[in-house]
Every structure is written in structure tokens, then in C-alpha cells.
Amino acid sequence: MxxxxxxxxxxxxxxxxxxxxxxxTDDKYSRGVLGVRTGSTEYPGAAVLGVEAASRTGVGMLRYLGPRKVGALVLQRRPEVVTADGRVQAWLLGSGMDADSRSAETGKQLQKALRQGLPTLLDAGALDLVGAGTGARVITPHYRELAGLLARSGETVAVADIAAEPGEWAVRAAGLLGVTVLLKGSTTYVASASGIRLTVSGAPAWLATAGSGDVLAGILGALLATNAARIDADADALAALAATAAFLHGAAAHRASGGGPILALDIAAAVPATIAALLA
Structure with a gap:
């Protein structure tokens, strides 16, 4: 693009x-298989929400490979999910994890996924591993997470400074880290290392609710898996897919809200009808 x-x-x-x-002519494999390593004992709901959203965005198969106890909760909600390891077209990593408290084994498995060179979304507790990847990577921080990530890279910035100029800091982070950045906020800023700059605005303020970011991660993870071939052909596709995920997230929130309060699962449940309306 x-x-x-x-x-x-x-x-x-x-x-x-x-x-x-x-x-x-498609089957569940050709439609895209998303690998997911998310959730923790402290935040199991993040995995449930991300899997729910990814499943409703049109992915052919979803492999959940996070903690076993969390996997049991995922299966209670979405029995279609596969918990056996196997080939995937993209990865969703880190939602509902804390980089400071994750186990050595969890860190090892996250890095193993990153080394596969597949399109990968890094969220929350996997953001610190952005430099371990070799493939197309997109990160989805909020302002505080971006400030922490930049600090690890030697760039000291206050959260208030990012809030004052989010677009410029998204661009700076993309160039410094060599990845596509989706910076969450009332306006979403998407910036790529190659110079693409996209915004998504107009989402309802009701979208600022617990778990909403996990739903966004699931939507984007599914889009990466279903468009893996396009990403292979053009790495700039990652920015377009990140912006599309943010657009769907906001549009689904509007549909679910109808002008009133919503919960994260409401947003995920509204995704299929939102996609249908978009395609129509």
C-alpha cells in the first residue's frame, strides 16, 4: 500500500x-490458523476475551496454548478451540500477562513463537520481547505501556508527553523498534517503521472498559492469521490490518452500545454482524 x-x-x-x-474451496486450515499464548492465573479473563473475539472475526481455527487452567476456562466458553500444538499462520501473545511476574517457561514459549518468523501481535506482558522476533510484528500498547517499552530501549519519556502527542510517539516507537505500532487511545494511531501513518477515531467513550483491549487483540490476531499470505507479500499490510482491527473494534462497540454502557464480551459478540454490515 x-x-x-x-x-x-x-x-x-x-x-x-x-x-x-x-x-x-476453503477449509479451516486455508482460512487461517491463529496460535494464542495469552492469559495467566491472575488475569484468565484476558485469554477468554481474546479467544472469543478472534473466533468471531472469522479465523478458520484457533490453537490456545496458554496455561492449562486458563485453557479450561477458554474451552468452557469456546469448545471449538484446539489446545494441541501444531502449525499456525500467526501468533497472538501476551494479553493478560505481566512481564515482571511471568515464569521462565512462559517466557521461553513466547520467544519460541516469536522465532518462527510468523506475523505476530505482541500485547501487554509480551511487549518487552519485541526485539526477539524476526517476522512481521505489531505491538498494541496504551500510553503507559509505550512509555515503559521506550524506557527499556533507552528513550525516556513521560506518559503525559505521549498523551500530548500520541501520533508522534507512535511514529518514533515504530522507527526505534522496527515494528508496526498500534497506540491505543480515544484516537488510535497506527505507525509502521516504513512510514505508514493511519488513524482510527469515532469509537464511543463506552469502549473504555475492562477487557476491551483484549477484544481488540483477538480481532487483530484473527486478521493476521486470515491475511498471512498478504503480509508475506507486503509487510506494509500489517499497518492496514491493525487499522482495520481498530475500525472493527470501534464499530462493534457502537453496534453493541446503542448509546448505552457495554462490557467487553458485548463488543466481541457484535463483531460478526459488524463485519457483515461492512461487507454489505
């Missing part, structure tokens, strides 16, 4: 082009 010199607002007309619609 062309690299805009200024920020480009990502809307329905652009987003619909990045929804992989299955054909009659």
Missing part, C-alpha cells in the same frame, strides 16, 4: 478490503 506522508483516517471503505472472505 502507498505510504501516506500525513495521517490518513482509516474508514469503512478501506477496512472492507482487508476482510478475508472464505471461498467454496
Amino acid at each position: 502507498a505510504k501516506p506522508r500525513r495521517w490518513l483516517e482509516w474508514e469503512a471503505a478501506q477496512a472492507r478490503d482487508w476482510i478475508a472472505v472464505p471461498q467454496a
Whole structure:
């Protein structure tokens, strides 16, 4: 895709082009398999929410490979999920984890996934491993997480400074880390190391609710898996998919809210109808 010199607002007309619609010849493998290592004893709900959202975004199969106890909760909610290891087309890592308290084994498994060179989304407790990857990577921090990540890279910045100029800090982080950055906020900023700059705005304020970010991660993880071939052909596709995920997230929140309060699961449940309306 062309690299805009200024920020480009990502809307329905652009987003619909990045929804992989299955054909009659497709099966669950060709539609995309997403590998997921998320959740923890402290935050099991993050895994449930991310898996729920990914499942409803159109992925062909989902392999959940996180903690066994968390996996049991995932299966209670989504019995379609596979908990056996195997080939995947993309990874979703880190939601519901804490980098400071994760076990050595969890860290080892996260790095193993990153070394496969597949399209990968790093969230929350996997953000510190961004440098361990070799493939197309997108990170999804909020302001405080981005400040912490930049500090690890030798760039000291206050959270208030990022809040004052989120777009510029997203661009700076993308260049410094060599990844695509989806910086969460009332306006979402997506910046790639190659110079793409996209914004997504207009989501309802009700979207600021616990677990909403985990739903966004699940949506984007599914889009990475279903569009893995496009990412292989053009690494800049990652930015378009990140913006599309943010657009779907906000549109599903509008649909679920109807002007009133929503919970994270409400957003995930509204994703299929949101995609149908977008394609129509």
C-alpha cells in the first residue's frame, strides 16, 4: 500500500478490503490458523476475551496454548478451540500477562513463537520481547505501556508527553523498534517503521472498559492469521490490518452500545454482524 506522508483516517471503505472472505474451496486450515499464548492465573479473563473475539472475526481455527487452567476456562466458553500444538499462520501473545511476574517457561514459549518468523501481535506482558522476533510484528500498547517499552530501549519519556502527542510517539516507537505500532487511545494511531501513518477515531467513550483491549487483540490476531499470505507479500499490510482491527473494534462497540454502557464480551459478540454490515 502507498505510504501516506500525513495521517490518513482509516474508514469503512478501506477496512472492507482487508476482510478475508472464505471461498467454496476453503477449509479451516486455508482460512487461517491463529496460535494464542495469552492469559495467566491472575488475569484468565484476558485469554477468554481474546479467544472469543478472534473466533468471531472469522479465523478458520484457533490453537490456545496458554496455561492449562486458563485453557479450561477458554474451552468452557469456546469448545471449538484446539489446545494441541501444531502449525499456525500467526501468533497472538501476551494479553493478560505481566512481564515482571511471568515464569521462565512462559517466557521461553513466547520467544519460541516469536522465532518462527510468523506475523505476530505482541500485547501487554509480551511487549518487552519485541526485539526477539524476526517476522512481521505489531505491538498494541496504551500510553503507559509505550512509555515503559521506550524506557527499556533507552528513550525516556513521560506518559503525559505521549498523551500530548500520541501520533508522534507512535511514529518514533515504530522507527526505534522496527515494528508496526498500534497506540491505543480515544484516537488510535497506527505507525509502521516504513512510514505508514493511519488513524482510527469515532469509537464511543463506552469502549473504555475492562477487557476491551483484549477484544481488540483477538480481532487483530484473527486478521493476521486470515491475511498471512498478504503480509508475506507486503509487510506494509500489517499497518492496514491493525487499522482495520481498530475500525472493527470501534464499530462493534457502537453496534453493541446503542448509546448505552457495554462490557467487553458485548463488543466481541457484535463483531460478526459488524463485519457483515461492512461487507454489505
